[in-house]
Amino acid sequence: MPTLTYPNLGKPVIPWKPQDLFIYGNDGYWPDGENPADGRLFQDVAATIPGTTFGQPVGLAQRLAGTANLQQATAAARPTTAREPKGGRRNLLAQSLTQNNIGHGTATAVDDGPLSVEYSWNAGSTDIFSSVGVLWPAADVLNQRVVLSCYVKPGDNQYIYISSNSFGTQSNVGVKGRFDKITGAYTPLFSQNATYHASGIDEVSSGVYRVWISVTQPGNVGTKAFSVFCSNEVFTSTSTIILGTAPPASNFRVGSWQVERGDVPTPYQKVTTANDVTETGVPDMWSLRTDGTDDLMASTETFDVNKPWYFAVCAMIESSGGASGYENNLFGLQQGLINRLHLAARSAGTRTLQIYHRSAGGAQVATPLPPGGTFDYAYGVPFIVEGWAAGGGSLHCSINGGLTRAVAYTPGATPVLAPLQLGGGSGIAAAHYYDALAIQRIPSDAERAALRARWAERYLP
Amino acid sequence: MSDWIRVTIACPEAMIADANQLASVLGFSAADANTFGEPVWQDAEGNRYAVASTLAKPAFVTDAMSPLLEPPWGADMEAAARAQEWLAVFDPATDSAPFANPVHLAAVLYADAPEALAILGVTPVASE
Numbered sequence: 001m002p003t004l005t006y007p008n009l010g011k012p013v014i015p016w017k018p019q020d021l022f023i024y025g026n027d028g029y030w031p032d033g034e035n036p037a038d039g040r041l042f043q044d045v046a047a048t049i050p051g052t053t054f055g056q057p058v059g060l061a062q063r064l065a066g067t068a069n070l071q072q073a074t075a076a077a078r079p080t081t082a083r084e085p086k087g088g089r090r091n092l093l094a095q096s097l098t099q100n101n102i103g104h105g106t107a108t109a110v111d112d113g114p115l116s117v118e119y120s121w122n123a124g125s126t127d128i129f130s131s132v133g134v135l136w137p138a139a140d141v142l143n144q145r146v147v148l149s150c151y152v153k154p155g156d157n158q159y160i161y162i163s164s165n166s167f168g169t170q171s172n173v174g175v176k177g178r179f180d181k182i183t184g185a186y187t188p189l190f191s192q193n194a195t196y197h198a199s200g201i202d203e204v205s206s207g208v209y210r211v212w213i214s215v216t217q218p219g220n221v222g223t224k225a226f227s228v229f230c231s232n233e234v235f236t237s238t239s240t241i242i243l244g245t246a247p248p249a250s251n252f253r254v255g256s257w258q259v260e261r262g263d264v265p266t267p268y269q270k271v272t273t274a275n276d277v278t279e280t281g282v283p284d285m286w287s288l289r290t291d292g293t294d295d296l297m298a299s300t301e302t303f304d305v306n307k308p309w310y311f312a313v314c315a316m317i318e319s320s321g322g323a324s325g326y327e328n329n330l331f332g333l334q335q336g337l338i339n340r341l342h343l344a345a346r347s348a349g350t351r352t353l354q355i356y357h358r359s360a361g362g363a364q365v366a367t368p369l370p371p372g373g374t375f376d377y378a379y380g381v382p383f384i385v386e387g388w389a390a391g392g393g394s395l396h397c398s399i400n401g402g403l404t405r406a407v408a409y410t411p412g413a414t415p416v417l418a419p420l421q422l423g424g425g426s427g428i429a430a431a432h433y434y435d436a437l438a439i440q441r442i443p444s445d446a447e448r449a450a451l452r453a454r455w456a457e458r459y460l461p
Numbered sequence: 462m463s464d465w466i467r468v469t470i471a472c473p474e475a476m477i478a479d480a481n482q483l484a485s486v487l488g489f490s491a492a493d494a495n496t497f498g499e500p501v502w503q504d505a506e507g508n509r510y511a512v513a514s515t516l517a518k519p520a521f522v523t524d525a526m527s528p529l530l531e532p533p534w535g536a537d538m539e540a541a542a543r544a545q546e547w548l549a550v551f552d553p554a555t556d557s558a559p560f561a562n563p564v565h566l567a568a569v570l571y572a573d574a575p576e577a578l579a580i581l582g583v584t585p586v587a588s589e
Contacts, residue, residue, distance in 0.1 A: 044489065055465055057516045073492030076484065076515035094573065274573050291574035293469070293514040294498065319575050430575050 016450045019065035021439050027303050028066035028439035029420055033458070035286040036081055040064065043078075045071050055275040056081045058288055061297055061422075066439065068420055070297035077296060079423065082289040082432060085279035087461035088316055088381045090260040091269035092137035097255070101133040101166055101225030114151040114208065114268065116255035119230075121247035131166055133227030134257045141261065142218060145197060148226045149212035149265040150257045151204065154181055155250035157230035160201070164194060164215050165224045173224060175215045178235070186213075189235065193218060198263065210256075212265045228254050285382075285459050287432035288422070292319055296329075296424030302417035303440060305333050312386035312437045312448070313422075314455045318430040329425035330385065331436045333418040382434060382459045384452055434459050465516040469577035470568040471561035474500040474509040476547055480566055482537045483544035484513070487525055491534040502583040508563045510583050514574040522550050522570070553580050 018030050031040060040062040041051030047060050057078040061070045072078045097116045099107045108118045119132045152160050158181055165174030176190040179201045186199040197214040204210050211228070230252040256268045269279045275289060290296065303309075313331040420438055423431065435455060443451070472480040477497045484496035500509035518524075525548055531538050549565040551558075559582020560567040571577040578584075 045492075055516075057465065073490060074495045075489050075493050076496040076513040078516070080516060291467075291514045293512050293574050293578065295514075 016447075016454075018437055018451055018454070021437075021441075021443055021447060022065040026066075026440045027068070028437070029063050029068045029070065029299065030065045030437045030439075031061055031435065032064040033286060033435050034061070034081070034288050034433065041081065045073050051081055054081050054083050055273060058297070061288065068299035068301045068303075068438075070299055070420065070422055072295075072297050077294045079288040079290045079295045079297065079433070080275055081286065082275040083284045083286050084277040084432070085269060085282040086285050086459060087282070089269065089277050090266055091258045091271050091277065092141065092261070093134055093257055093259050093271050094137060095273065096134070096257045096269070096271040099132045099254070100135050101227065103131055103166060105132065107132055110253060112153070112253055112255070113205070114256040115153050115253040118251050118253045119248075120251045131161070131163065131227035131229040132254055133163075133166055133225035135223070135225050137259055141259075143216060144261055145214055145216050145263060147212055147214045147260050147262055147265050148258075149210060149268075150226070150228060151208055151210050151255050151268075152228055152230065153208045153253040154230040155207075155248075155252050156232070157249045157252055158182060158232050159230065159234065160209065160211055161189075161229040161231065161235070162199075162211055162213055163227045164213070164217060166227045173217060175213060177213060179209075179211055181209060200264070210265070214263060226257065226259060285434055287316070287434045289432050290423040290428065290430060292428055292430030294428065296428070297422040298424075299420040302419050303333060304415040305418050307440055308442050309333065310386070310437075310439050310442050310448075312384065312451060314382055314384045314434040314436070314459050316382045316432045316434070318432070328429040329421060329423060330431070331420075331422050331433070331438065333420060381461060382432075384455050384460070386448065386452070464519065466519055466521065466570055467514065467572055467574060467577070468517045468521055468568055468570055469512070469514040469574055469581065470566055471502065471510040471512055471581045471583050472497045472566050473563045474511070475563070476544060476566060477511050479540040479544040480511075482540040483529075483548070483566075485534070485536045486529050486532055486538070486541045487521070488532075494536070501586050502578070503586045504559065504561045504582050508561075509586065510561055512578065512581075512583060514577060525550070558582060
C-alpha cells in the first residue's frame with residue numbers, strides 16, 4: 001500500500017498579492033496604495049523630494065509592480081496626498097477643532113481630550129444670547145437629514161443649548177433646543193425653515209457630554225453655524241433671536257464638532273484639513289486627491305490599446321466637475337478607448353454617479369457600484385470598479401446615463417498607443433485614489449475576486 | 462504637517478498665453494507653462510476662463526508680486542510681466558465674491574478647490 005504524502009500540509013498559506021499578476025512581465029501599473037511611508041511618492045518628477053505626509057503635491061507615483069510609473073510635470077496639475085479613516089469620511093466639516101463663529105464671548109484653544117475650545121463670557125455683553133460654533137460644511141447637505149454633534153463640558157452650567165444656527169444673530173433658519181444635563185431632557189425652543197428630527201445626550205466621561213440633534217434644512221446653511229451655549233438660565237423664547245439676561249455660571253468647553261448625514265451620530269472623526277481626517281481606533285487609508293480642476297497623473301510610457309487590458313481602481317468621489325457631456329475619468333488608457341472608466345457628470349439637483357464602459361461595437365455597460373448600481377458620492381464612501389476587454393473599445397459619458405458622446409473605435413492594423421492616466425478628463429472629478437491596478441492581460445475570475453477582497457478589507461466600510 | 466497652501470486662479474481667455482508664461486517664471490520647470498489649459502469655465506456674464514488650482518508655498522503671494530527673474534528654462538518675460546500686472550489675489554474673508562472678471566488673473570487662497578471655484582464665481586461651460 002503506497003503511502004500518501006501531502007507536501008504542503010501544515011505550511012502557512014501565502015496571501016495572494018496583486019504583484020503576483022505581473023510575474024510574467026506584463027505591462028501595467030500597481031502602486032500598492034498611496035501611503036507616503038512606503039517611499040514611492042515624490043513631490044517632484046525627478047524623485048528628489050520624497051512625499052512624507054498629507055497635504056503635499058505628488059509629482060511622481062512609483063509602482064510596486066508593473067512597468068509604468070505615473071507622473072505630472074506641471075506643478076498645478078499634481079494631486080495631493082491625503083488620509084482618511086478606513087471606510088471613508090463621514091464628518092463633513094471643513095475642520096472640527098476650532099470655532100469659527102462666536103458671539104459676545106472669547107474662545108480660547110485648550111487641549112482637554114475631545115474638548116478644544118473654552119468659551120468665556122465677555123464682561124459687559126448683556127444684550128443678547130451668545131454662543132460658540134462652527135460653520136456648516138459647504139458640502140451638498142440641503143434637504144438631507146443631518147446630524148450635528150459635539151462634546152461639551154458645561155462646568156457649573158445645568159443647561160446645554162444647541163442650535164443649527166448661531167443663537168444671538170438674526171436668522172430665519174434653524175433649529176434650537178436645550179438639554180438638561182441632569183435629567184437628559186431635550187426641550188425644543190425654536191424651529192423655522194428647518195425640521196427637527198431627534199436629539200440625544202450622553203455623558204461620555206465625568207462632566208463631559210456628547211450632545212446631538214438631527215435636522216433637515218432646505219437652504220441657507222453655508223453661512224450658518226452649528227452652535228452651543230451653556231447657562232443656568234432657562235430661556236423659553238421662541239423668537240428667531242433667543243435673548244438671554246445672564247452670563248454662563250462658568251466657562252464651558254466644547255470640541256469634537258461633527259456634521260454628518262444620517263439619523264444618529266457615529267464615532268467622531270477629527271478633521272484637521274480636507275487632506276487629514278482621522279478616527280481613533282480606525283486605520284488610516286492614504287490616497288492621491290485630485291482637486292476637481294486640473295489634476296491628473298499619467299505615464300510617460302504608452303501602451304498598445306489593441307491588446308487586452310484590465311483596469312481596477314478603488315476611489316472615492318467628492319464632487320464631479322463638468323456639466324452635461326463632460327467626462328470625469330477614473331483610471332485607464334488615455335484616449336486608448338479600451339475600458340476607460342468614466343464617471344457620468346453630475347447634473348443640477350442630482351447626486352448620483354454612474355460609471356460606464358463600452359467595448360468596440362458593443363453596447364454601453366454600466367459598471368456596478370456598491371450599493372445597488374449607483375451611489376451617492378457625497379457620502380464619501382470608497383468604492384471599487386473594474387473593467388476589461390479583449391481589444392478595442394470606445395467610451396464616453398454624459399449626464400446620468402447614456403453615453404451620448406461615444407466615439408466609435410475600431411481596432412486597426414496599426415497599434416494605437418496611449419499613456420495610462422489616473423484622474424483628469426474634461427470635467428475632472430475631485431476624488432481620492434486609494435489604489436489602482438492596470439495590467440495588459442485579463443486576470444482570471446479568481447484573481448479579480450482576490451483583488452477585490454484585498455481592497456475591500458483595506459478600504460471599504 | 463504640510464507647509465503648502467492652495468491657490469486657485471481664474472484666467473480670462475485672452476490672458477491664457479501670458480498667464481502661462483508667468484506660471485513658468487513662478488513655477489518649478491518648463492512644464493509649468495502648461496498650467497492654464499482650455500477656457501472651459503465661465504462667469505455669470507458668460508466670460509470664459511481657464512482655471513488652475515495648485516498647492517503653493519506660503520511665499521507664493523510675495524513672490525508673485527515681486528520683480529520677476531527669468532528661470533533657467535527660459536520664458537517670455539514681457540508676457541509674464543503683463544500677466545503679473547493683471548494678477549489680483551483675493552481674500553474670501555475680507556473681499557466680496559465673486560472674484561473672476563475679464564481684466565484680472567483672479568487668485569483666491571482657499572483650502573478646497575471646488576469651493577474656491579464657487580468663490581471665484583465660475584462654472585463649467587456646457588460641453589457641446
